Amino acid sequence: MKDKTGSVDFEFDEYAYLENHPDVLASVRNGLFASGRQHFERFGHKEGRRCHAIVSEAPRVFVVGAYGTRNVGDEAIFEGARRIHANAIQLYINAPRKFPAVEMYSMLRDGNKFRAGDTLVIGGGGLLYDAGAIGILVDLARRARSAGAAVRVERIGCEAARPEYHDVIAGLFRLADSVTVRSSISQQIVRDICGMDVERQEDFALELAGELPPRPERSAGVPRIGLVTGGDHMEEIGPLMNLVREFTSDRAPTPVRFVHIPHSVSHVDFRNNDEVVGAKIASGINGFLEGRHLAFSRQPFTDEPLEVLRTYAGLDGLITRRFHGLVFAHMMQLPVLGLPGDGAKNTSFIEDHPREDQLAIEAMPQIGEGFAALMRLLQA
Numbered sequence: 001m002k003d004k005t006g007s008v009d010f011e012f013d014e015y016a017y018l019e020n021h022p023d024v025l026a027s028v029r030n031g032l033f034a035s036g037r038q039h040f041e042r043f044g045h046k047e048g049r050r051c052h053a054i055v056s057e058a059p060r061v062f063v064v065g066a067y068g069t070r071n072v073g074d075e076a077i078f079e080g081a082r083r084i085h086a087n088a089i090q091l092y093i094n095a096p097r098k099f100p101a102v103e104m105y106s107m108l109r110d111g112n113k114f115r116a117g118d119t120l121v122i123g124g125g126g127l128l129y130d131a132g133a134i135g136i137l138v139d140l141a142r143r144a145r146s147a148g149a150a151v152r153v154e155r156i157g158c159e160a161a162r163p164e165y166h167d168v169i170a171g172l173f174r175l176a177d178s179v180t181v182r183s184s185i186s187q188q189i190v191r192d193i194c195g196m197d198v199e200r201q202e203d204f205a206l207e208l209a210g211e212l213p214p215r216p217e218r219s220a221g222v223p224r225i226g227l228v229t230g231g232d233h234m235e236e237i238g239p240l241m242n243l244v245r246e247f248t249s250d251r252a253p254t255p256v257r258f259v260h261i262p263h264s265v266s267h268v269d270f271r272n273n274d275e276v277v278g279a280k281i282a283s284g285i286n287g288f289l290e291g292r293h294l295a296f297s298r299q300p301f302t303d304e305p306l307e308v309l310r311t312y313a314g315l316d317g318l319i320t321r322r323f324h325g326l327v328f329a330h331m332m333q334l335p336v337l338g339l340p341g342d343g344a345k346n347t348s349f350i351e352d353h354p355r356e357d358q359l360a361i362e363a364m365p366q367i368g369e370g371f372a373a374l375m376r377l378l379q380a
Contacts, residue, residue, distance in 0.1 A: 059117035068092030073324030076305035077124040080204030116148030124204040128158040131165040141175040159344035183348035223316040230321035231272040241284040248295035
């Protein structure tokens, strides 16, 4: 590629450009530019900014997942992958949370950036739930293989893989040097799709278990229950509002403090915004609290997994719709009530990690019964 002076050939390096120009990184994170490359092409070359290539020729490990989408569960997956693959380079989608990182689409757009000896890890999470997303992974895997790089599918979740694109998933697995999955349900699905028997390994996020914040001794005071919602789903919000109203009223037989913990404020899907859900619940209950507004609080969003786990450490129990709410509760040994929503994903985790204080309901009208069972666990 030529720079804008027309005289210098260079390989644009998204990671290096953002690392060397933190003001540009901030602009990308704030949505002013889609990428460092866009900034360079519009302004950076005029300002004399240089794109410094990664000099080392040592083999690299690229880890691709749903990273950079402002979802703390996905970032927990990457943090877990980093505990296994030291100095892993994150292939992100929208904006990097930390370095080293390269925009995923630049790996497809700018020719083959893989080298012989590199490794592409398709790492964890529910990456196999959408045919278009799988197609991108197939393209990345093909480019890696053509350059002489290894391809590994690790701890993948395919609990909700749809039959109409099983052939695309099978094509991805055929490109991989090795495949592991995160759940027993995924093992069966891979067996059905490809006739392969694959190993089950724990979700990458569980690699953070050795870094957990301590949980304080449980007090005899008002229990503190976390709420982890799963985007803007009205069939969930209404029953949660009613639950919070009932147990924060002056007439509640057992007062409860609820704290809403957002797991996602998505760049990609405007409905997948837990802060909006928290605001809706707050708006729906404020008129019923009669001055007891402290009984429902909202945590600000962060995509730093260990910060979210520190919030979990201060809870007595959890109600969650999200898969990684179950994962985090399991790590912190919190009594948990799983809501319907992520379907087979949540079911798979509960089946693979049976605990007496891990409950689940099949439909939102059962939330009252489920919550009563959770409270009995806390009072035991």
